[in-house]
Amino acid sequence: MADTCTLHILHTNDVHSNFSNMPQIASCLRQNRQRWEAQGERVLTVDIGDHVDRMSLKTEATWGRANVGVLNRSGYQYVTIGNNEGITFPKEKLDALYEHADFTVVAGNLIEPASGQTPQWAVPYAVHHWPDLRVGILGVTIPFVPFYRMMGWDLREPLPLIREQVAMLRPQVDVIVLLSHLGYQADCQLAREVDGLDVILGGHTHHILEHGERIGRTLIAQAGRYGELVGHVRLTWDAAAKQVSGLSAELFRTNDYQPEPELDDYLRRETLAAETLLDRPAVSLSTDLDIGWTNETPFGSVLAASLRKWTGAEVGLANGGLLLTTLKHGPVSYKDLLTCVPHPINPCAVTLTGEQLLSVLKRAVQPEMVQRELRGYGFRGNQIGWMGVDGLRVWYRPGEQPDIERVEVNGEPLDLGRSYRVGTVDMFMFSRLFPELADGGEIRFYLPELLRDILAVTLGDDVLVRAGFEPRWLPVTI
CATH class of the missing domain: 3.60.21.10 (Metallo-dependent phosphatases)
Structure with missing residues (x-):
């Protein structure tokens, strides 16, 4: 040897x-x-x-x-x-x-x-x-x-x-x-x-x-x-x-x-x-849902509403960059959902004060955040995109440095001292893009369902989908 x-x-x-x-x-x-x-x-x-x-x-x-x-x-x-x-x-x-x-x-x-x-x-x-x-x-x-x-x-x-x-x-x-x-x-x-x-x-x-x-x-x-x-x-x-x-x-x-x-x-x-296995229908969609990363879209609002419904929260938040392809009216296959939301990302819920929620919204509307590229944390997209919301109406001043004028939560003025339950995605708990979300209270993760599993259920809710076409971000001109 x-x-x-x-x-x-x-x-x-x-x-x-x-x-x-x-x-x-x-x-x-x-x-x-x-x-x-x-x-x-x-x-x-x-x-x-x-x-x-x-x-x-x-x-x-x-x-x-x-x-x-x-x-x-x-x-x-x-x-x-x-x-x-x-x-x-x-x-x-x-x-x-x-x-x-x-x-x-x-x-x-x-x-x-x-x-x-x-x-x-x-x-x-x-x-x-x-x-x-x-x-x-x-x-x-x-x-x-x-x-x-x-x-x-x-x-x-x-x-x-x-x-x-x-x-x-x-x-x-x-x-x-x-x-x-x-x-x-x-x-x-x-x-x-x-x-x-x-x-x-x-x-x-x-x-x-x-x-x-x-x-x-x-x-x-x-x-x-x-x-x-x-x-x-x-x-x-x-x-x-x-x-x-x-x-x-x-x-x-x-x-x-x-x-x-x-x-x-x-x-x-x-x-x-x-392809044969995943080409079977997952859900039927009553209307086209287009994507857009630099502006509010009904699809972004629908995703936020889906997270809010799934987590039983008062507010839903979901960045539009999570949506990678348009979904067309009619049967939507499991392959379509995988292509649209391929991320291994789960829903979560967190408790924020009104002050924290307002801070998240102010940061979310800034062009550098909307356009920011992201890698990791389960995200398989390109950029953060516009923040889709549900349960909120946000009046804001657009421009190079946008600012929030007023916020309503389910028809009531945002109370800075009150606590709100927010449904969103788990990647915000790790990435610290929005520190207020990561530092919020009573964080709960929902596993094993991924975003596409949730959409396979919620896209069949025509009331939820149609409501997504109502604007939630309302520009204010001086």
């Missing part, structure tokens, strides 16, 4: 169902695996979560089965889950997601409440054996605890769990690798505070770490987003010295590889099947 052996780890993260890149990823994994194994070297292929994204037709139609099919056909060996798997899939769908997986799911901090253990489709950790190398593999997802609990899961805090697992595994293995869907900052903290982690493969924050980052003896690597890059970590194990003697990271450009023909064919078949 040689004194040293080389381990190659190929890793992806935050692919978000960008299926167009997956045939090239499969080619990258296969070609490099064949080359390195022909040289007698060891190879692992892993994904760090958020491989699925319900904005994709194929993911939505199959509840992620298409993603698992891709991972199988690409030769992945280990994966962990991200928040897109964990809190956009109802529990029964997540329980079924990996039923036909040819790889191992490592999800150490996800707990089944009934048993207090990792769910049956996952393991808390794994050990991969070769004759000359033993690799311990850990996996954790970001602990959005309230959301997971609403979906029927418990979560353990990652840091103490990882510390326990490393202490337990260290005498049994040569190398420990963590699949971390926690984000870059959390990975840096783990590297500083947990002795014994050799490699942290990260995700969630979409960082591009060209050559990784060393903190102490730990290498942190992350490969951007959308499958545009594949990460490669090269590790040399010195058996005689019983230590890692070499550790480096690099990134491969997915577009430098030709697509795998078999995976291309599989995806074409899945696309046809998904």
